[in-house]
Amino acid sequence: MVNIMNTVRPQAGGTSAKRPVVVGFVVLTMLAVLAVGLAAPAAAKQGGYPPGMCAQLSVSTTAPSPGQEILVTGSGFDANRTVTLVLHSPTATLGTATTGSAGNFAVRVTIPDSISGAHLLTVEGGSAGCPAAGIQLFVQPPGVAAVEAHSPSGAPAATGVGIAAGLALALALIVGGLLFARAGRGRTIERHVS
Known part of the structure; x- marks a missing residue:
């Protein structure tokens, strides 16, 4: 030892x-x-921290039909800026809107007749900090009954x-x-x- x-x-x-x-x-x-x-x-x-301060995007329906008009609203954007609403896969510009003095906008856009299936709706411009998360749209083919899909609840989760x-x-x-x-x-x- x-x-x-x-x-x-x-x-x-x-x-x-x-x-x-x-x-x-x-x-x-x-x-x-x-x-x-x-x-x-x-x-x-x-x-754009904290996460609750990010711009937000919402739509009147996440399951539109081709040719249907939907209401797109946004909040938390920079004041008095032009934003462009873009649908991806394939990419199609749906329209533009101008935010008010509080950074909000509301605009009606028409879903193109030539698309169906899953597409991501995004907003370009109008937010120097935290951009709005895109919203998944499920465009129903003609003749199929629209079923409301799950939509995001707004702001991204705080992590x-x-x-x-x-x-x-x-x-x-x-x-x-x-x-x-x-x-x-x-x-x-x-x-x-x-």
């Missing part, structure tokens, strides 16, 4: 030789967490954890580490290896 004993011996001043390194590391970690916490909200606002929660967790881990390091200072560790 081999007996190995490790002892942390204080220096003449009563402090461990590793203490300045640990304290420096903890201080740098806290400053880094603080810098990220302060910079993240400013960077997020440039992209992730708030900055405050992340900062609180980081602070709790740092404080816990400091308490753990302080509790272990000056103890003798014995290991028995056989």
Whole structure:
């Protein structure tokens, strides 16, 4: 049996030789967490954050027939801007609208006679920040009864954890580490290896 004993011996001043390194590391970690916490909200606002602030798009029906007129409304766009309504696959411009002073618009557009099946309706322009999510339309072929399809509920889902929660967790881990390091200072560790 081999007996190995490790002892942390204080220096003449009563402090461990590793203490300045640990304290420096903890201080740098806290400053880094603080810098990220302060910079993240400013960077997020440039992209239309929070998610509830994105432009929104809605339609009177998500299952129109070819040639049918539908009402398209939008909100949360930039004020007094022209927006273009585009149907994709194949791409077809359905019309344009001008947002009001509150950033809202409402316009009636006609679904082209030559299309059927699934198509994505999007809005181009009018939103410098977070654009509106497209809406899936299911254009019913002639002679098929229209069935209302599932439509998005509006704003995209908020994802992730708030900055405050992340900062609180980081602070709790740092404080816990400091308490753990302080509790272990000056103890003798014995290991028995056989």
